[in-house]
Amino acid sequence: MFVLMSALPEKISVGSAIAYSLLGFAIVFAALIVLWGIINIMVSIFKKFKNRSETPANTPVVSAPTSAPVSPSAGSLAPGSAGDLMIHDVSEKTAAILMAIVANKIGRPLNELRFISIKEVK
């Protein structure tokens, strides 16, 4: 298709320009939609691999809460308080300041927020 098109005359009519534009716009959409599909397939494959590799390791962890009573203090923790925060190119001090600013700006206590990662946007 593209080989034939490359022989187009330099001067084109407005009608042709509209037709090429519709085709071009459709191709951009189609390409990125297919890419979306590929990413989804990629993600589901990785999830499957991850689940397979984690299953044996998870078994004791899953059984632990049923055998041992959950302490009240652990239950009262906000989800983010117990999680890991990934810091990229940012010092711990700066990260702490940023988290405090965000909590202050949105008017929520820090222990109710969950920060997953902090990264400097250059």
Added chain:
Amino acid sequence: MSSVVDILANLWNDSGFSAFLTDWRSVVMIVVGCVLLYLGIVKKFEPLLLIGIAFGTILTNLPGAGLYHPELWDSFIAGEIGYGEILHNGGLLDILYIGVKAGIYPSLIFLGVGAMTDFGPLLANPKSLLLGSAAQLGVYCAFILAVLLGFTGPEAASIGIIGGADGPTAIFLTTKLAPHLLGAIAIAAYSYMALIPLIQPPIMKALTTQKEREAKMEQLRPVSKTEKIVFPVVVSIFVILLLPSTAPLIGCLMLGNLLRECGVTDRLSDTAQNALMNIVTVFLSTSVGATTVGARFLTLSTIKIVALGLLAFCFSTVGGLLLGKVMYKVTGGKINPLIGSAGVSAVPMAARVSQTVGQKANPSNFLLMHAMGPNVAGVIGSAVAAGFLLALFGG
């Protein structure tokens, strides 16, 4: 006595000052160069590129300097001479311009852009790819308008790609299709990119309701390192197979990203992001500025290109926002339509504008990372759009 007068007359005739009297356009272009310098230094409009372009404009319009010879490039385009003659007979800026003409600098800039880009937000929310596509609307609207204004197909395609808001892509495509318009297109593209914080917010406010702007988005899922490593390889294979003409841009963009994400080439990633990027930026900006020779730049076409470039940016913003509104409706308010305007590439400026406008509507709104998805999708989208136009008119 007469010999002294002759010597002085010869000196005057040999100097560039005498040439100014015969061609006023050089003086105008030097003034234009100084205005661009002012915009870059004082107003901080894309200074890393605009200052080089401005200085290249001044250098190339100094009569007698012989740094750049447009007539040599005319012969090159006509196939009468090759790079060898240009290396032999050209000036410094002719030689630097070979890197633009051969598509080397834009591709190397893309290598650095790839090394600086985190595709994590896109991988976490691949729906962003749709917004990156919709925001290419301006490319095609400007293309149609340019044809209406009497430009040829290849010229209109080069003007249209300004709407992709991606400098290297615009330079790459224009060099291949309409090199005589390179100076005007590059200046328009980089100037409007710098003006995105002024151009986009009024359109964003006009096309969205307060309720839509206030919409909060869920936190993005964490993306594994493996996904980030596989992504550039998969995108390269898929996009280059689909549109082989995008190979230099997509190939370099994804190589740069792989260097960043693979974790074993930190030194190379650092070089691509900093030293290499800076060196290529100096070469690219100065040699692009060199193409703004007064006799060729001061034409009605340049004014048309500047106007069409602005329209291209506006239409691209509209395209992203309109699809953002559709996605807002379809998802029941889970997607803030403001992130759609970030699909116009211009990383990360457009994403920052989405964040700023979103936070004005709702101070607890943090759209930056959500807007980075469409923003980097726009880079891929504009490269695909350029690939299509190149396949169409590249011959």
